[in-house]
Amino acid sequence: MKNKASLKIKASLKIKASLMGILLCVMFVVGCGKGNETGEKILRVGTNAEFPPFEYINNDGEVDGFDIAVMKAIGEEMGYNVEFQNMEFKSLIGSLKTGAVDAVIAGMTVTDERKESVDFTNTYYQATQHIVVRVDSDITTLEQLNGKKVAVQEGTTGDLLVTPEEDNEIITDSSTEVKRFKKGTDAIIELKNGSVDAVVVDANPAKQFVSANEGVLKSVEVEGITEEYAIAVSKGNEQVLNDINEGMQRIKENGVFDELVETYINGTEQSVRKHSDNPVMEFIYTLEFVFISTNGYKLLLQGLLATIGISLAAVLVGVVLGLIIALMKMTEVQKGKKTLFSRIATIYIDIIRGTPAIVQLLIMYMVVFQSKMGIVAAVLTFGINSAAYVAEIIRAGILAVDKGQMEGGRSLGFSYGETMRYIILPQAIKNILPALGNEFITLIKETAIVGYVAIQDLTKAADFIISRTYETFLPLIAIAIIYYCLVKLLTKGLNVFERRLRQSDIR
Ligand code: GLN
Numbered sequence: 038m039k040n041k042a043s044l045k046i047k048a049s050l051k052i053k054a055s056l057m058g059i060l061l062c063v064m065f066v067v068g069c070g071k072g073n074e075t076g077e078k079i080l081r082v083g084t085n086a087e088f089p090p091f092e093y094i095n096n097d098g099e100v101d102g103f104d105i106a107v108m109k110a111i112g113e114e115m116g117y118n119v120e121f122q123n124m125e126f127k128s129l130i131g132s133l134k135t136g137a138v139d140a141v142i143a144g145m146t147v148t149d150e151r152k153e154s155v156d157f158t159n160t161y162y163q164a165t166q167h168i169v170v171r172v173d174s175d176i177t178t179l180e181q182l183n184g185k186k187v188a189v190q191e192g193t194t195g196d197l198l199v200t201p202e203e204d205n206e207i208i209t210d211s212s213t214e215v216k217r218f219k220k221g222t223d224a225i226i227e228l229k230n231g232s233v234d235a236v237v238v239d240a241n242p243a244k245q246f247v248s249a250n251e252g253v254l255k256s257v258e259v260e261g262i263t264e265e266y267a268i269a270v271s272k273g274n275e276q277v278l279n280d281i282n283e284g285m286q287r288i289k290e291n292g293v294f295d296e297l298v299e300t301y302i303n304g305t306e307q308s309v310r311k312h313s314d315n316p317v318m319e320f321i322y323t324l325e326f327v328f329i330s331t332n333g334y335k336l337l338l339q340g341l342l343a344t345i346g347i348s349l350a351a352v353l354v355g356v357v358l359g360l361i362i363a364l365m366k367m368t369e370v371q372k373g374k375k376t377l378f379s380r381i382a383t384i385y386i387d388i389i390r391g392t393p394a395i396v397q398l399l400i401m402y403m404v405v406f407q408s409k410m411g412i413v414a415a416v417l418t419f420g421i422n423s424a425a426y427v428a429e430i431i432r433a434g435i436l437a438v439d440k441g442q443m444e445g446g447r448s449l450g451f452s453y454g455e456t457m458r459y460i461i462l463p464q465a466i467k468n469i470l471p472a473l474g475n476e477f478i479t480l481i482k483e484t485a486i487v488g489y490v491a492i493q494d495l496t497k498a499a500d501f502i503i504s505r506t507y508e509t510f511l512p513l514i515a516i517a518i519i520y521y522c523l524v525k526l527l528t529k530g531l532n533v534f535e536r537r538l539r540q541s542d543i544r
Contacts, residue, residue, distance in 0.1 A: 046204050048377065080117040080277070081356045082108055083138035085126040087190070087220040087504060090301045091144040091266075094123075094501050096332040098339055098493070103301035104142040107161070108268070110293050112283030124408075124491050127192035130154050130241035133271045137408035140277055142277050144239060146194045146264040156272055158281045160265035162296075166195055169228060169245030169256040177233055177257050183210035186236040191217040194264055195237035221246070222504040229253060229507065238337040239264070246371065250507060255449055327511045334503045340498030341519060347415055347494065348481045354420025355480070356473065359427025362386065364457070366432055371453055382428065389425035395486050397422055402490040411490040434469035435461055474531040476526050485520075495519060 049153075086092045086100045095101035099160075100121045112119035120137055129141045133155050146164070147157045170176050176185070182199055189196040197505050200215050201208045216233055218224045224236045225246045237248070243256045270277045288294045310330075311322045326336045362382045369379035389397070402414040438461050446456030488497035502512040 054466060059528055075419055077118040078222065080108075080112055080120060081138045082119055083122050083124055083141040084143045085129060086123045087233065088144050088223060089127070091141075094336075094505065096334070096335075098336045098501070101449045103297055104144060105506060106297045106301060107285075107288070107294065108140075108142050109151045110247075110288045110297065111281055113138045114284040114382075115280045117233045117280070122408075122491065126190060127219075128408075130269065132408050133269060135407050136271065139270065139274070141269040144241075144266050145269055146239075147267045148194065148197075151269070154270040154272070156274065156278055157267040157269055158278060159271055159285060160267045161285060162266040164264045165240045165258040165264060166198060166237055166259040166262050166264070167507055168239060168259060169225065169243050169246055169254055172253060172255050172469055173232070173323050174234065174255075179207045179237075180410040182213060182235055182237075183208055186214045186216065186232070188216045188218060188227045188233040188236045190224060190238065191219060193238070195239065198259070198262075199237050220504060222389050222507065225250070225254070226503070226507060226509060244416055248335065253423050277509060288484055290299070301470060309527070323511065324507060324516045327502060327506050327508050331502070332500075333506070333512065333515075336493075336498040336501055337495065337515065337519065338495055339514075340495035341523075343487075343493055344481065344484055344495040347412065347419065347484050347487060347492070348477065350416040351419035351423055351484070352473075352477045354416060355423030355427045355476070358424035358452060360431055362424055362428035363431035363435065366428060370436075386425045387430060389422055394418070394422050394483055396487060398490060411487075413494050415484070415487045415490060415492055419484060420482060422483075423476060426479075427473065431465070433464040434472070437468045438464045470538065471531060471535045474527070476535070477525050478531075481523060481527075 070334065084092045084100060084104065086094050086102070088102075088275060090102055091104045094098060100123055104119065108121075109119050122132070124132060127351040129138075129145070130151065132138045133141055141155070144164070145151070148162060153158075155427055167410045168176060168179065168182070170453075172471060174184065179198065187199045188391060189199060190516070196215070198205075199208050199213065201211045201213050216224070218227070221236070221238050221242055221396075224233070227233050228236050229250065236243075236246075236259070237259070240258065247256050249256045260501055268281055270281065284488055285294075310326045313319045313322055328337075362385055365378035366386075367379075396413065398418045401418040402408060402411060406414040435457075443453075446460040447453070451459065466487035484494060485496040487494045488500060493501070499512040499516040503509055523538070
């Protein structure tokens with residue numbers, strides 16, 4: 038009996054220690070997802086950092102640009118601590134509606150349609166639309182786009198302009214094909230690849246796209262169309278609306294606004310890229326441009342850390358939840374018939390395995406978390422998802438332990454639960470651990486979709502690099518190699534670990 042008691046104490050200490058570990062990890066993750074809590078007024082501002090020079094990701098991987106600097110200056114004037122949330126352009130207005138952000142600054146044009154959903158501050162910038170084409174193209178007017186293939190950023194005024202609809206007087210040919218992209222740069226890459234004839238986009242980004250692709254692209258202004266940019270706030274939020282208007286007024290009076298126009302709009306520098314006729318030198322210059330001079334390596338490193346962190350935290354959640362689900366399912370072995378617990382576990386596994394992870398992620402982030410705390414939403418989604426698979430791994434591991442062990446435990450006076458905890462599970466772990474390692478490897482690759490909820494993981498890092506350099510091959514190959522090495526490294530580690538486990542069996 039003494040043995041049984043000390044066994045119990047040891048095991049319960051172990052369980053407590055692992056629970057503490059998990060708790061710490063969860064606290065860390067929640068901490069990461071939370072904002073500043075210094076008591077200052079916080080202004081959560083949504084943007085879409087794909088619209089240079091108004092908003093883009095700078096070489097340090099941070100959201101930057103004219104709009105961002107203007108918003109920070111307004112925040113400083115009005116005593117707000119401004120926090121930016123980078124998201125798809127078409128999600129911005131929705132995020133204002135759900136309250137995920139308090140304001141939106143994104144080179145957003147004031148339109149009657151948008152005014153029905155949000156309130157706009159006073160306008161701060163006047164813009165026009167441009168048609169970007171390849172240098173050999175003779176397209177100069179919107180009318181010439183009738184019947185052609187055009188790429189746009191989804192949900193923008195450029196999109197509205199070329200979409201053949203009843204009230205569109207310019208594009209009347211319904212055979213006009215409009216390809217909608219989440220980012221302006223993706224539309225530009227499509228144009229460079231020759232898959233579309235033109236891109237319609239606001240003047241300033243158009244100029245940047247052209248200067249970054251000198252000799253390949255050119256652009257012409259669409260005549261007779263002017264637009265006004267303003268900051269959007271949720272309908273009826275007069276406090277924020279008035280504060281922003283007041284702050285804007287002040288930075289216009291004290292000259293800060295004009296300074297920012299000079300820095301960001303008139304004096305925008307493009308990172309100079311060297312070219313050579315020698316293909317080897319050209320390749321080296323491209324490598325240098327993609328990974329070094331635009332700090333691509335930093336983005337990749339940050340992304341890698343995020344990928345590893347999310348996968349680790351998710352695997353922890355998955356193991357704890359998976360164990361619970363497995364034990365729930367095992368109650369049917371104990372009772373010899375289906376139980377309420379086993380039914381719940383079966384339904385859980387069935388639903389999780391029957392739906393795509395990306396759908397689960399979007400539901401968790403947009404519906405459950407209301408577009409807040411992306412990291413927590415991602416960890417929970419992958420944890421919950423992984424638990425379904427882990428549960429089956431654990432169940433199989435437990436069932437593989439000889440039946441006699443349970444009978445032995447029971448005849449020693451242990452209850453079913455005690456035999457499980459002190460006799461079966463420790464042995465099952467040997468069967469389970471290698472399979473869990475594989476689950477972790479799978480998870481690492483699955484997390485590549487977290488970019489959908491605005492997390493900058495490894496895949497998203499490549500995406501950023503593409504947006505900034507218009508180079509697709511190198512960043513994508515780079516992340517493929519990194520994922521591959523990560524998986525290979527883990528597999529090697531797992532093999533060593535498995536061999537050790539097996540060694541302890543040989544006595
Ligand atoms: N000004 C355009 C619009 O409001 C494009 C803005 C953007 O792509 N960020 O639709």
